[in-house]
Ligand SMILES: Nc1nc2c(ncn2[C@@H]2O[C@H](COP(=O)(O)OP(=O)(O)OP(=O)(O)O)[C@@H](O)[C@H]2O)c(=O)[nH]1
């Protein structure tokens with residue numbers, strides 16, 4: 365089965381506020397863009413991914429993501445936040461190709477490896493709806509719906525429990541840390557660097573983190 369991924373991206377100026385506000389005062393917008401570019405590049409390199417649609421109103425980010433090969437979709441009219449953006453993205457994809465298998469993927473997975481994403485999507489293909497818990501075990505990094513199933517996104521906060529309660533199958537695959545490793549805090553960032561991040565994040569991370577200082 366091949367998938368269309370829907371990737372949400374906030375305007376960079378307000379993205380990654382927890383990284384920006386943390387003790388290290390990291391450059392949120394620049395990191396958010398590098399994370400998104402590395403996430404989308406890795407997703408496009410996955411054999412199970414047909415294409416990637418990014419939902420964003422950030423024009424400069426949209427141009428760079430389009431140059432990688434992503435389709436750029438605007439936020440829904442009236443906004444509505446992350447879940448509205450994801451539902452709108454999935455609807456727009458299926459307006460063009462109604463039988464698409466659709467999965468959302470957060471834009472903050474800079475360590476993402478195409479092979480690990482492929483194994484997660486292979487598992488998801490066996491269920492109407494499925495999701496992958498994040499590294500913290502509280503949130504969600506991927507939510508998938510096969511043909512004919514509504515996505516039903518319920519992200520933000522304790523979304524793992526919400527997605528489970530919604531009837532989606534929890535994806536239980538070992539050794540897919542790169543798909544679970546979202547980066548919200550400096551501690552997360554260090555964990556992603558340990559896994560190995562994509563080239564745009566690596567170039568930016570160089571010299572950004574002092575190894576001697578306690579994280580967060
Ligand atoms: N298109 C779109 N994407 C969003 C929206 N809110 C969050 N996202 C994206 O959803 C994913 C998870 O978002 P969050 O962790 O809530 O936000 P963040 O900017 O990554 O980090 P914080 O500012 O620290 O919360 C990221 O890929 C965000 O860019 C939204 O309203 N619209």
Ligand SMILES: C=C(OP(=O)(O)O)C(=O)O
Pocket residue numbers: 446470498502503504505518519520521522523524546548
């Ligand atoms: C939106 C989510 O991610 P984050 O942990 O980045 O807020 C989520 O896990 O539902």
